[in-house]
Amino acid sequence: MRLVLVTAIAIGCGHPSTAPTLENHSTPPPAPSAGNATVIAGKSMGKIELGMTRARVRELLGEPSPQTDPDDSFDQYYPLGLSVAYDDGGLVLALHAFSGTNAGYETEPWAHFDLRTPEGITFDMTEQEVVAKMGPPKRSGALDHAPIPSNWIDYGPIQFDFISSNHHLFHVVVAKE
Numbered sequence: 001m002r003l004v005l006v007t008a009i010a011i012g013c014g015h016p017s018t019a020p021t022l023e024n025h026s027t028p029p030p031a032p033s034a035g036n037a038t039v040i041a042g043k044s045m046g047k048i049e050l051g052m053t054r055a056r057v058r059e060l061l062g063e064p065s066p067q068t069d070p071d072d073s074f075d076q077y078y079p080l081g082l083s084v085a086y087d088d089g090g091l092v093l094a095l096h097a098f099s100g101t102n103a104g105y106e107t108e109p110w111a112h113f114d115l116r117t118p119e120g121i122t123f124d125m126t127e128q129e130v131v132a133k134m135g136p137p138k139r140s141g142a143l144d145h146a147p148i149p150s151n152w153i154d155y156g157p158i159q160f161d162f163i164s165s166n167h168h169l170f171h172v173v174v175a176k177e
Helices: 002-012 054-061 127-134
Strands: 074-077 082-086 092-098 139-143 150-154 158-163 169-175
Touching: 054 074, 054 082, 127 150, 127 158
Parallel strands: none
Antiparallel strands: 074 082, 082 092, 092 169, 139 150, 150 158, 158 169
């Protein structure tokens, strides 16, 4: 009723509208697309792209968290919910995003990475919902003896990990296929 009244007032006078704009707060945000995705399979997470140098990653993200991998193959950005893996040449090999749930191997808590893929995958999804959007995975398996028992599904350039007890997505890996 209010929308009809404001519209009638705005249109009825034949002058440019000065009526306030109505916002419908019950409308969900637009579905993720390549334009607003934070993760592109086989390519990037946020500003970080596969194949970037460690120096460029640090230029974009700053210095990693103090508890970095002892063999120097990872930079952990706990406050960003992001981990960067490097190859022997110091180039980004894989990117890991976390839902805010610790994978169990780290001592520091991971922040929540704002995951959005072009397919519409977000961290609030279950394994069943991801498979419904992505189709059957190339491979899948279980890590029953991991610190957090989990199931994984692999689509080549992107892998999803789910907590076994509730099937909720908690970790995503982007790598070259």
